[in-house]
Amino acid sequence: MRTDRFAITEQEFNPRLPLRRRFGGLFGLLSAAAILIGLVTLGLLIADVVRDGWQVLSWDFLTSYPSRRPQDAGILSALVGTFYILLLVTVIAFPLGVAAAVYLEEFAPKSRLTAFIEVNISNLAAVPSIVYGLLGLGVFVRTFMLGRSLIAGALTLSLLVLPIIIVASREAVRAVPPSIREAGLALGASPWQTARYFVLPAAFPGILTGTILALARAIGETAPLITIGALTYVAFTPKSLFDPFTVLPIQIFNWVSRPQPAFHDRAAGGIIVLLAVLLLFNATAILLRARLQRKIRF
């Protein structure tokens, strides 16, 4: 029935449905293989670490200071140091990063200067961490005379993760639909009130994701802290912000570089604890994000 010139018959198509279905299946398999490669590698690494380190895990291991005798050596000072550092980095970098992102997205004039600043923040995220260590050494340790203290380490790591938080937060703020802002502004809310009551809550899950990634980076950093002079052997826990400190990666690094195999097992134990701390932090943030996301949907 071709009364209409526009009508079309099945013969004019070669849909090759079975072939396309097979392609789809193949692509699904490839994607599954891609995730398997990552998972298997990670699984092997963890299995290797757990095999070496599980027998050193004990309450004593967590509550002892490092020692020259491997059987007595523990990670108390490193664990406490890592905890303090993470806490301080969160308190310093999170508000600064979010505020900078909100300024850039919501308040800054769309000028060349703003664009220039934005590009450079993205570039900063890729600067090697040792450079931040040198910066921290020059600025916080020497100029501000903070010494090899907890606060100098936290400030240095905060600088390191700030670009990550800013870039992620900006993306999250930008993803909030303009109609939400228009709705707030049209009711007579000031730009700040609109940002405070609507844009920030809507962007918060994305901001948290960025912060999780940033903190995960901070917890694993060793080089900048060694550069500013964090100690490798600390037989006390910091009592104030200005006390010397050490963190888990430094302690692990220290044990790995010793000749005695018994210390290598301690290092593996330390890695397990580091992973557990990281998991704990991330799980908290992910739970928080999941709860927020249930409340806000577009």
Added chain:
Amino acid sequence: MTVATRDERYIKEPTEPRALRIERLSVWYGVHQAIREVSFTIPARRITALIGPSGCGKSTLLRALNRMHDLTPEARVEGSVWWGEIDLYAPSTDPVWVRRHIGMIFQKPNPFPKSIFDNVAFGLRVNGYRGDIAARVEEALRKAALWDEVKDKLQKNALTLSGGQQQRLCIARAIALGPQILLMDEPCSALDPIATMRIEDLMRELAHTYTIVIVTHNMQQASRVSHYTAFLLADEDGTGELIEYAATRELFLRPRDRRTEDYITGRIG
């Protein structure tokens, strides 16, 4: 006038050749049942309107007709939709195949962020069109009454078009594949009256060749363009049911169910 019981409904099936036969179709989203046991026949080369208040399940019903619910993980469909001898929900029916023959136009125009030409050519390319793609693109744009407006800027991004033009582009790319059936989900709700009129003219023109099923909130539109009208209403659980189905003139002039009359006269909904 009475309210039909669940067993005897005011459903007057068309006498024309059938395009789709919907049999006891139910759709769930998780535990919520969105429509319950809808059965009626959609005539070929006619315009059938689905009307009813918000939340009555008319869009859900429309999306069930080309297996769009497959994309929603929590959605579940029961019942059958017969297209000739083929049950669209039989395990052996490929949804990709179904959607090429049963096209869909969405509420908000959704052209791809590509050139006008590529928007129409995409479906032809992925389905292995053997003919001259450029010629077919032109024919489809002509058929959608858009050719004269875009013939000099086929390589421009489709998002530069106005809302009404974007919607006609979406119609053009759907009919380029030569579907038998076009599903339209409130295709004019985002358009101004003039653009709406043009789309309605286009629908009348297309109905010579295609079966059209349109969901609309606008009862004037349903009475203006459609040949048959189905009225759906949600019960107290929010589950939509088919209340009345008849030729449009009949349903609007002599509704048989009190609820239909209440709705079309503006007393509910």
